Amino acid sequence: xxxxxxxxxxxxxxxxxxxxxxxxxxxxxxxxxxxxxxxxxxxxxxxxxxxxxxxxxxxxxxxxxxxxxxxxxxxxxxxxxxxxxxxxxxxxxxxxxxxxxxxxxxxxxxxxxxxxxxxxxxxxxxxxxxxxxxxxxxxxxxxxxxxxxxxxxxxxxxxxxxxxxxxxxxxxxxxxxxxxxxxxxxxxxxxxxxxxxxxxxxxxxxxxxxxxxxxxxxxxxxxxxxxxxxxxxxxxxxxxxxxxxxxxxxxxxxxxxxxxxxxxxxxxxxxxxxxxxxxxxxxxxxxxxxxxxxxxxxxxxxxxxxxxxxxxxxxxxxxxxxxxxxxxxxxxxxxxxxxxxxxxxxxxxxxxxxxxxxxxxxxxxxxxxxxxxxxxxxxxxxxxxxxxxxxxxxxxxxxxxxxxxxxxxxxxxxxxxxxxxxxxxxxxxxxxxxxxxxxxxxxxxxxxxxxxxxxxxxxxxxxxxxxxxxxxx
Numbered sequence: 001x002x003x004x005x006x007x008x009x010x011x012x013x014x015x016x017x018x019x020x021x022x023x024x025x026x027x028x029x030x031x032x033x034x035x036x037x038x039x040x041x042x043x044x045x046x047x048x049x050x051x052x053x054x055x056x057x058x059x060x061x062x063x064x065x066x067x068x069x070x071x072x073x074x075x076x077x078x079x080x081x082x083x084x085x086x087x088x089x090x091x092x093x094x095x096x097x098x099x100x101x102x103x104x105x106x107x108x109x110x111x112x113x114x115x116x117x118x119x120x121x122x123x124x125x126x127x128x129x130x131x132x133x134x135x136x137x138x139x140x141x142x143x144x145x146x147x148x149x150x151x152x153x154x155x156x157x158x159x160x161x162x163x164x165x166x167x168x169x170x171x172x173x174x175x176x177x178x179x180x181x182x183x184x185x186x187x188x189x190x191x192x193x194x195x196x197x198x199x200x201x202x203x204x205x206x207x208x209x210x211x212x213x214x215x216x217x218x219x220x221x222x223x224x225x226x227x228x229x230x231x232x233x234x235x236x237x238x239x240x241x242x243x244x245x246x247x248x249x250x251x252x253x254x255x256x257x258x259x260x261x262x263x264x265x266x267x268x269x270x271x272x273x274x275x276x277x278x279x280x281x282x283x284x285x286x287x288x289x290x291x292x293x294x295x296x297x298x299x300x301x302x303x304x305x306x307x308x309x310x311x312x313x314x315x316x317x318x319x320x321x322x323x324x325x326x327x328x329x330x331x332x333x334x335x336x337x338x339x340x341x342x343x344x345x346x347x348x349x350x351x352x353x354x355x356x357x358x359x360x361x362x363x364x365x366x367x368x369x370x371x372x373x374x375x376x377x378x379x380x381x382x383x384x385x386x387x388x389x390x391x392x393x394x395x396x397x398x399x400x401x402x403x404x405x406x407x408x409x410x411x412x413x414x415x416x417x418x419x420x421x422x423x424x425x426x427x428x429x430x431x432x433x434x435x436x437x438x439x440x441x442x443x444x445x446x447x448x449x450x451x452x453x454x455x456x457x458x459x460x461x462x463x464x465x466x467x468x469x470x471x472x473x
Contacts, residue, residue, distance in 0.1 A: 041163040042282050043068055043289040046075040049139045049175050051157040053199055059161060059168040072290045080275055080295035083144040085366045087466040088271045088320040089221045090300045100366055101144035105326050105470055121334050121445045123452040127151045130179050132194045149318040149457050153179040154297040162204040170202030178276050180299050182318060185311040188256045189301045195249025207243040210281035215253055219273040225261045230254040257303045259315050267306035267460050271320060274299045306460050308374055318458045322369040324470035325453045334445035337438045342410050343471040345434040353394040356431035362417045369466030370415045372459045383418030390435045399437040408438040
């Protein structure tokens, strides 16, 4: 009788396991709960937002499970990355992403048309908000999405493979987004955490898995800065079960830095690295293959109180990343002639004046940003005078055509890469710039947009900040 009962028991187990093992479609979470078998294990790996659920059939092939375990160990050891566009001291101190971030671009001409084409030339206010939908679609497989210097997000998809006696029997995954935003003229950075995309199939107990979220200021310049942490209805670390996050996986963490703590003589600037991490805990009866903290990524907030920027009495914060000043070559764009000049200087530098076969201009990639020159008025004047000298040399003394044209230079005279850089930097080439006689109106419009960009994006003087150029058509 015992043999008959045992056979019936085995048949009952097979009746539960076999459909789960053969299922090729995703089933609702918790539809197959694992028993408390001591040989049950969970292996977790990471991927970009939107990564597919692990393929159980593929994982049962020879060597696949070993590769999965090796990847899980590597993922756990990852220290997290900064955006490739990071500027400031963190740029050299910590690892950056190997690829450029996804960015949002908006040119003045298209913005003007959307708002009814105001007569005044100006840039729109940079975005200070971001929705989870904008973050998800903006990432598009990248590590970071930079909507502006006040709205940056990143995210990861965590994938679990559920093993019984070393055999894959189930899979699950979830996605976490961290959306950093800073209101206009504010010194408070808010990071909204959103958990989404919960999926499970096969034999698992995903709904009972614990997920702990925490964050810290991993680096600070200066180190003496005191940061005030807060949040909405919660405090770090936030400990939740999968099932709890499934029914409302949103919470916020804030970081504030008061003025007066920054580096002396540098616009009271404070630079930091904000690093969130996740730690998962296995449900009862299961063991995690890699139970340590998972560093997600790093965000680089900056605070300043520069006297030459808006809200000078209190200062404000932004993310220390280089974004692009966008000029358009479209017919309706007031800066189109300058845009065409910069495009030529980037794409065919040998056709620009002064002639120089090794001309390579900064500002068109994250590793070589332009840096703002504000405090040294003498050097700005040197840049401008050098440009005018070359306009006269290559376009004639009457290049202004009675005041209708001006000497346009790139890089701009208000950057450290301007025409006189070689006088201050021994590594700079004497002719590594471009000048062209352009209509005064177009040159003035481009200058207005540049000043707007500096102010609205809080560009500070010196090598610890930077920006890029983007030409659209």
